[in-house]
Amino acid sequence: MENSEKIDWPKINQIIEKYNVNREALLMIMQDISDMYNYVPPEVIPVLVERLGVRKSLVYSVATFYKTISLEPRGKHIIKVCTGTACHVRGADKIMDALKEHLHIKEGETTDNLMFTLEAVRCIGCCASGPVMTVDQETHGGLDRATAVKIIEGHNKNVT
Amino acid sequence: MAKLENREALEELRNSLKIATQEKSKRLISLCAGSGCSAYGTAKVHKALKAELTKHGLQDDVEIKLTGCHGFCEKGPILVIQPEGILYPQVKEDHIPNIVEETIKNGNLVQSLLFKDPASKKKISHEHDVPFYKLQKRIILGNNGLIDPTSIEDYISVGGYSALVKALFDMTPEEIIDQVKKSGLRGRGGGGFPTGIKWETCARHDGDRYVICNADEGDPGAYMDRSLLEGNPHSILEGMIIGAIAVGSHEGYVYVRHEYPLAVKNLLFALQSARRLGLLGENILGSGFSFDVHISRGGGAFVCGESTALMTSLEGKPGRPRAKYIHTVEKGFRESPSLLNNVETWANVPVIINNGADWYASIGTERSKGTKIFSLVGKVVNTGLVEVPMGTSLRAIIYDIGGGIPKKKKFKAVQTGGPSGGCIPEQFLDMGVDFDELKKVGSIMGSGGMIVMDQDTCMVDVARYFLDFLKEESCGQCTPCREGIKHMLQVLTDICAGNGKEGDIELLEEIGDVVAKASLCGLGASAPNPVLTTIRYFRNEYESHIRDKKCPAGVCKPLFYYEIDAEKCTGCTLCALKCPQQAISGEKKKVHHLDREKCIKCGICYDSCKFDAIVIK
Ligand SMILES: Cc1cc2nc3c(=O)[nH]c(=O)nc-3n(C[C@H](O)[C@H](O)[C@H](O)COP(=O)(O)O)c2cc1C
């Protein structure tokens, strides 16, 4: 399998050890893995099952219940547009529409070149600066259509 | 720093820290590094400030303190120069040379950078004179602007952990519970349950008791918990340790959202430094009492804020709630007695122990004591965190502190309580806000989100918005919530799309009644609130959508169009320049024309016109 070679197994083990191989930390372990790959690669699931001594069904039900976990590959950059109430009344829809048009994808989708995934998030606690979005770890506030698109264009330029 | 072996050692440390600060007596620049200000560029300002101070050789005479959220997030990044309290809002990198040269070196104010009060149009130089701060009572939030959240020394020097000492050495667990009961403190996480009674019940049940802090903060639009965790994590920790002494617990958890990385980081740091000083862990301050706290990160599910769901999630399972015929204080996390309180509730505990129940109970209204932090957001001039005594009127919060509605628009409603709350119309603006008054008008306190809506907000769309949120967040276990919400959402979506029928309003009321009565947990039980309150107070908007096929606020796209008012249009060309569809044409200084075929109703022209010449039809 091509993908399993790309997986950094020592690192995965480190993560599991960091949480003392505690099955109660299943979600956090998956979140940390997700931080490495932007999703939880299916190959790691049997490993979680074995090391944590949990059922496969539990791993899948946790992975699908919580929004922070994706089992599908996502883009290099994750864009999260806040659609929380405060941002909603300040026009979050318009930001989302502008980015959808700009990237030619729908909400929840990834661009063909695997560069960007566009997601909605319900409030990131920067409600006073709305509408806001995050690109990876960075938060951008006080957006309008034009500034949102410009920020994304900036990221595109950085890599090409 | 070495472990503190007893209470005297802590007091000694506190004294030496105080003396050290007095001796230094140097200038202090506190720069807000909370999430809001950081989104506006604190990091760049910080870098510029450091470089500029070094350039002037002032790096040893002026201390820069990166603090948590000051609350005045609208005007971020916030910079305050101490000891005077000179406030510079919305600071940018290129303002820094001026501020250092004039204020730090020469002691003058930079007039052009001072805060301009939108109401009086006057410049205000000092933090404590700004109306936004002046009218608040910040007993919980106040220290945020003064301390570096990553420094336990800072917290100790402003009196931190003195309540813990009192609770450990001068009070019995019963006395602690008694003080909390007498203070009248009620849970800040939503329900307003009397905290002292919860503690008392938990202490009565045998088993390995757990103390848990609910930092899931799922209510979109509320961020006071985030700001407390980021800005003053030790206050929450101190509250939790006191709670642990009171109920007899040795292990605690903070359940915090994954979406709050800075909060997780600062909290983790706080735990480590408290352990290092012997304020957490084995044998705290030599008292023989041991208690430690772990962090658990949630995964972005609103329902996990509910007590039983949260505890199931802590166990590493999907966070589905259960019926509460046995309360979590008896059987919660790991089937053990569990004491769950909200972040802000915990932060109130040290204040009560330090100042006494009587002092605390003198603040607020008859049945709601103390202060409440509101996150004042949406269509309001000064958005931010506002801490006021319970019972303060909506008008005082929105107009006196919040500065009213921007762009001279008309107030329409204020939404409180998040997806479980309701929309309160203008006629209740003079109502004092507390747990009971809000309930009377069909809303709830919730966690303190306060979203102001103006004439451009469509109330049917707001109801639809919340149901859409709740449909996504319903865990799907019980039928009334899963199916009822979905069905109500369908009706509302139809209304917003222009397909509403006579009888829809009654249908919504009927389903809403069943969902509220028959759902398993609080999510479903309160889900109809946003719909029912908007029907109650804004029925005419529903009727315009259904009968006239019009959205008066200009939000539901199929139900309105834009037109140019020939009387008002000055031909300034701004709208034509900004229109992404080239739908507006016209010559300079002549009335413009809007082509409805091309228009996508993005609203850019409406927002940018300075003459109100774009009208909603
Ligand atoms: C659907 C739902 C979501 C909730 N979300 C939160 C939350 O995000 N934060 C919180 O502190 N309480 C939340 N609560 C309330 C908790 O169930 C619980 O009452 C509270 O944490 C207890 O602490 P308190 O007494 O200090 O308020 C929620 C309740 C429900 C029904």
Ligand code: FES
């Ligand atoms: S509503 Fe958008 S950050 Fe809170």
